[in-house]
Amino acid sequence: MKLVFAGTPEVAVPALDALLASGRHEVAAVVTRPDAPAGRGRRLVASPVAERAEEAGIEVLKPARPRDPEFLARLTEIAPDCCPVVAYGALLPRVALDIPAHGWVNLHFSLLPAWRGAAPVQHSIMAGDEITGASTFLIEEGLDSGPVYGTVTEEIRPTDTSGDLLTRLAFAGAGLLAATMDGIEDGTLKAVPQPAEGITLAPKITVEDAQVDWETPALRVDRVVRGCTPAPGAWTTFRGERLKLIQVTPVPDRAGLAPGRLAAGKNSVHVGTGSYAVELLWVQAQGKKPMRAADWARGVRITEGETLGG
Numbered sequence: 001m002k003l004v005f006a007g008t009p010e011v012a013v014p015a016l017d018a019l020l021a022s023g024r025h026e027v028a029a030v031v032t033r034p035d036a037p038a039g040r041g042r043r044l045v046a047s048p049v050a051e052r053a054e055e056a057g058i059e060v061l062k063p064a065r066p067r068d069p070e071f072l073a074r075l076t077e078i079a080p081d082c083c084p085v086v087a088y089g090a091l092l093p094r095v096a097l098d099i100p101a102h103g104w105v106n107l108h109f110s111l112l113p114a115w116r117g118a119a120p121v122q123h124s125i126m127a128g129d130e131i132t133g134a135s136t137f138l139i140e141e142g143l144d145s146g147p148v149y150g151t152v153t154e155e156i157r158p159t160d161t162s163g164d165l166l167t168r169l170a171f172a173g174a175g176l177l178a179a180t181m182d183g184i185e186d187g188t189l190k191a192v193p194q195p196a197e198g199i200t201l202a203p204k205i206t207v208e209d210a211q212v213d214w215e216t217p218a219l220r221v222d223r224v225v226r227g228c229t230p231a232p233g234a235w236t237t238f239r240g241e242r243l244k245l246i247q248v249t250p251v252p253d254r255a256g257l258a259p260g261r262l263a264a265g266k267n268s269v270h271v272g273t274g275s276y277a278v279e280l281l282w283v284q285a286q287g288k289k290p291m292r293a294a295d296w297a298r299g300v301r302i303t304e305g306e307t308l309g310g
Helices: 012-022 048-055 069-078 119-127 162-184 217-227 293-300
Strands: 002-009 026-031 035-040 043-045 059-061 083-086 104-106 131-138 149-156 234-238 240-250 262-264 269-271 279-287
Touching: 002 012, 002 048, 002 069, 012 026, 012 048, 012 083, 012 162, 026 048, 026 069, 043 059, 048 279, 059 069, 059 083, 083 162, 104 162, 119 131, 119 217, 131 162, 131 240, 149 162, 217 234, 217 240, 217 262, 217 279
Parallel strands: 002 026, 002 083, 026 059, 083 104
Antiparallel strands: 035 043, 104 131, 131 149, 234 240, 240 279, 262 269, 269 279
16 A cells, blocks of 8 residues: 555654565655754754654655645645554544545554543553553544554553553554554455443643652552653652652552651662552652662751651
8 A cells, every 4th residue: 555654753663664664565755743842952853753754765744734735735646545643643634534545544552442542651550550552543533532453462561661661562563553554455454443331531641640649559659650751750849849750669568657758778768658668769859860769868868757749
C-alpha cells in the first residue's frame, strides 16, 4: 500500500522504521507537528519523526492544523491507501479521515478499551496494572473508540517507570503496526468493535497530578513516582521548595513513621506514608542536578521531625 505516516515524538520513530524496513509498503510522506522551540535558547527544532523522515529522504508535511486546505490538498494529491498513526498529537477532522481508502490506523499504547486518552502508560502504572500492551485501531471521531485490528501484551515490571514501559511498547507496537498494514493490504484482517465494558480514561497527567500525597499507602506513592517518570516528574516540597522524586522503593519492614516524616540515616533516607515507609533513592532539588537521596540529605542537614509535603 501507499502510506502516509503521522507521528511526532521519539516514541513514534520505531514504528516509522518498521514500516520503512518492511519492504512491502511505500511510505510516501510523513505528517508531523510543526517545529517547536526547545532548549535554553528556545530554538525551533524539528520533531524526531521529521528528522528521521528527512534522513530517509521522505517528504515531510507540517500543517499547523490538519484541517488546513493546503495540507488536505497535498494529502489528496498523494492519495494514500492508509495512514498509520503513532502519537501524532492533533485531532484529525472528518475531511482528513475520509481521504485514505483504508482510513487512519492508530497505534495506541494500551489494551483498548482500557486507558483511552493521552497518557495510557502513565495511568496503567499508577493504577497498579500488572499487564498492559498496545492496540491498533481504526480512528473515528470519538476518543480512541474505533474498532481494533490487533493487540500485543506487555508485563508491567515492579520497577518500571513510564519511560521504561513506553520504550518497550514502542518497539513491540512497531511490529504490530507493520503487521496490521500487511493484514489490511491482503484482506486477512478485519477491525472488531471495542466492547462496551471495561472503558477507562487516561487524560494527560498534570503537574498537580504528580504531587505525592504522603497520606496514601507506600505502594501508591511508588506507583505515582514511577508513573510520572520521566514526565511530568513526581514531586513534593521540602522547606517550602519543590523536590523532585526520581526513584523510591517501598520498605514493608519500616513502619512507625508518620506520613511525610523524614528519617535520615548515614546511607539512607526514609519517609513515612499512609502505610509503611518508602526509601528515597534519587531526588532533584530546585536548581540542582539529580543526586542520591542520602547525599541530598547530608547536604541539607535534615533535623529531627522534619517532613516532606504540607
